Amino acid sequence: MVSVAKVAVACAVLSTPYWLPNRVVALRGKVFARVNGDSAMTFPNDLVGADRFEEIYSHPAANGRSRGAGLSDLFWYWLSPGPEVHQEHLEAGPRYDDVARCTLRILSGPSAELSAAAARRTASVLDELVAGRAALVRLRDLMMPVWAEFLYGLVFREPCPPEARRLIVGHARDVVTSLKCTGPRHLARRARLTRYLERRVRAGEVAHELPSSLTLQERVHYLQGTFFNTGVVQMSEAMAHVLLALARHHDVQERVAADPDDDRYLGHVLDETFRMYPLFGIAHRITTADIEVDERTTLPSGSVLCFSYPDYHATGYADPEVFDPSRWERMSARAAHHIPFGVAANRPCPAWRLSPLVMRAAVREVLARFTLDSTVSHTRSIPHAAPCLLVRRDDPLPAHHVLLVRGFLRARDRWEDLWRSLLQLGLGTWMVLDARRARLAGTYFDAQDAEPPQVCPAHPTRRA
């Protein structure tokens, strides 16, 4: 006879996909906080509520970027090589201004041209990678070659050769899997892209003047970090989110597909996707002077301030957990708690204008070809890279085939979630410790503090 204990054990094991992943995620958060050892404050909280969140984020003294936060060692570790010249991590000053100007120049262009380029790249990648009547894909992986080609086009002003695309995608995928703690870093893979870019920069083949305050090696790392890491990763993640949202909300998908030129509604879909799934979980700043919150509370200079996007985006809305693009017909993104690209006064995203524009063009290309269907979970970090069924719009599958695939996706997602959460816990803890040991940011700033920067007498803005 089967004992009660055996039944209980069997139930516990079989139900693990339903409860274990969440517990592991919570545990990982605690391990990160503990190992990082920062006495960081996360807003909004009781001290600085949602009503004053943007005011504190925009405060002129909330302008330290990397120096003085243990958390920086971890970000530098993930963004290597060359995190010290990644725009996100440069401290305010002439070098930052020089780099930020260059990024804006490279990302600029007439809207129609940028949209057309994004549509062209999306069409050619889809036609190359999705053959046949239907395909099971991971949306983030499907989108990476699109944005690799697109950003290559902006930087070099020429079509992206297959070899360059392979290097860029390999590099960006390595960064994103390590950021999500679903795979270790492969520095040799990243170095292959560095060598390629170095050759192109040396030969003067970049179509823009690069920041004159950077050395040649730093210019290479700047291009690699800003465009072929952050640019490709962010665009692929953002597209994976919007396409997964469409795959899970068929009414919204059909409305967009029925009238693809309705920019307003597609804009609302993007706004709602960015609201619920902001790409940044937390953006941090280190205060460079005291910030007075009120007569009794001051945030002292040197504090690490963490701004939580998901928490902020969940305040000030009716039913914030519901995906409802039509809410934006009744409210304006400017007036709402909505900062998907950061705050204008404090280092906002340089691709703020470009990203929604080119995403709209890419979404239209996808929906012109396929219907999307998915039953997987949709979380902000999408560690599963957004599995989805694509079916040709002009050649639909029988309904029972789609039902079978939906069931398969749901079941596989549950079990993948289980082993992946354990992997993330193990790998994440190891990477946090490894980053602390490597101490990339700490060592860099220690060296700067020990030695005043040497200035090249011939070019006062350039380091010798």
Ligand code: HEM
């Ligand atoms: C939908 C796509 C994107 C979203 C939602 C997004 C979001 C953001 C956010 C929220 C910030 C500010 C974080 C902070 O306050 O620390 C940021 C900064 C940044 N983003 Fe984006 N981003 C996107 C696409 C891109 C692309 C395509 C690029 C480059 C080609 C890019 C490059 C950067 C850089 C360099 C910064 C740092 C800005 C600075 O510190 O001056 N982003 N992004």
